[in-house]
Amino acid sequence: MPSRPHATHADPAAERLWTGATVITAVRTVASFALCLIGAWQDELVLLVIGLGVYWVGDMADGAYARWRDCETRTGAVIDMLCDRLNCATFYLGFAFVEPSMFLPVAVYLLEFMVVDMFLSLAFLAWPIRSPNYFYEVDERIYRWNWSKPAKAVNSSLFAVLLLVTGWWWLGLAIAVGLLVFKCVSLHWLLRLGLPVPVAAAPAAPAVPAG
Incomplete structure (x- = not known):
């Protein structure tokens, strides 16, 4: 190869x-x-x-x-x-x-992970990198707080482990809300950075009539 x-x-x-x-x-x-x-x-x-x-x-x-x-x-x-x-x-x-008592924290977490985090994760497609794991080439801060190893562990593991170990719905809700807030902040950073439009998708300039 x-x-x-x-x-x-x-x-x-x-x-x-x-x-x-x-x-x-x-x-x-x-x-x-x-x-x-x-x-x-x-x-x-x-x-x-x-x-x-x-x-x-x-x-x-x-x-x-x-x-x-x-x-x-x-x-x-x-x-x-x-x-x-x-x-x-x-x-x-x-x-x-x-565990029906966990419905509210689960609902907030799924909103964060399946909507906001999904949009953030798909944003890498706007640049010629292989995956979000290399987003540091685009923006170090967004990468560090979303796809570095500690960030991914917190987003994917901490919530589930604490819910299963403690059984405290209010702690899960607090973590889910915190993750949602931070993902929204990351989304703000991303939108300020801007999503480039691929050259092939850019509209062609209108032809100037000969006169």
């Missing part, structure tokens, strides 16, 4: 749907989805937690494989984001079904 001009830059020639990483994404998505559905149907929290664990482990595995095998693609990054939200929603909705 020819080397890419820059490790963080997208390579149009490398874009494809199926790679080893996207296969891992597909397997972990189906497995987690099935476990969480069965857990919600049987009112069984243990199965929901196992499904969440499959999602987390699989999400780390597909990213690690993509970097190891140098098969990161923008297509794979978008598929990964969509599957993350499917697995996340399935777990949290099942969790709220099993």
Whole structure:
């Protein structure tokens, strides 16, 4: 495979749907989805937690494989984001079904993760980078507070772990609201930065009539 001009830059020639990483994404998505559905149907929290664990482990595995095998693609990054939200929603909705007191914090968290964070994550497509993991090439501050390892751990893990360990809905609500506020601040930073329009999509200048 020819080397890419820059490790963080997208390579149009490398874009494809199926790679080893996207296969891992597909397997972990189906497995987690099935476990969480069965857990919600049987009112069984243990199965929901196992499904969440499959999602987390699989999400780390597909990213690690993509970097190891140098098969990161923008297509794979978008598929990964969509599957993350499917697995996340399935777990949290099942969790709220099993534990109705958690409905409000779960609702706020899903608003943050599935709407605001999704928009932020898809913004990388406006630049020629391979995924949000390389957004530091665009804006260091937005990257540090959204896609650095500590930021991703807080956004994807802290909320679930504290809800499961403490069972305190008010703590979950406080964390979910805090995450929503900060994601809105990050969205403000992004909009101030501006989303570039690809050259190919820019409207052509009107022809000047000869006179």
